[in-house]
Amino acid sequence: GQQVMQIPQYQHVQEGEDFTTYCNSSTTLSNIQWYKQRPGGHPVFLIQLVKSGEVKKQKRLTFQFGEAKKNSSLHITATQTTDVGTYFCAGGGNYGGATNKLIFGTGTLLAVQP
C-alpha cells in the first residue's frame, strides 16, 4: 500500500538552531500537506504544496515539494520553544479512486531546549 515516511523520527535542538524534516512517498502525490501537532493536541494544518518543485515560506518555515512530487521537506530557521511538537507531512493522491484521502507520514518529533 501507499507509504509516506519521514526522517528523522526525533530531533532535539538547542533554541536558535535550524531544523529540517524530510518526507518521502512510495507513490507520486497530487499534493503534499504539512501539519503540526503539539503535545496533547490535534494536528493543525500548516500549508499545502501542489506544483512540482514548489517552495513556500511562512515566516521561519520553508516548505519544498520535490520535482518528482514524491518527496518534500520542512525547514525551520532559528527554532524557538514554541516550535515544539510533531510535524507530519500528509500526501494527497488518487488512492483507489478516492481523491480526497490523505495518507499521513510517520512524523518527526521536535524538541527544543531553551
Place this chain on the structure above:
Amino acid sequence: SAVISQKPSRDICQRGTSLTIQCQVDSQVTMMFWYRQQPGQSLTLIATANQGSEATYESGFVIDKFPISRPNLTFSTLTVSNMSPEDSSIYLCSVAGGLHSYGYTFGSGTRLTVV
C-alpha cells in the same frame, strides 16, 4: 475553516463493551474522515464517511468493528465495538478544507483506554 466539536474527549471502558464517538461540524461538509492515532504514532485513516451512503473503510478496518453513521452533512459517529485493550488509542474525526483552505480540520480527539 470548519469548527468540529468531538466528544467524549476521553473515556475508560471495559473490554467487550462499545463506545460511540460523536463529531458535530459547524458547517455542511460532504466527506468526514475518521482517524486513529496510537500513542506516539502517526494517524491511520479508518474510513471515509459520506452522507447518505455506506462508509468506505481502509484495509484492516471493518464495518462490524467500527460502524459509522452519517445521518446528515454536519454530523457523524464512529462506534468502537467489542473493545479490547488493543483498541486503546486516540480517535479523531476530520473534514477537508472549504473553498478558502485546503487543509483538513480535526476534532480535538477522543482518548480511549480499554481495561
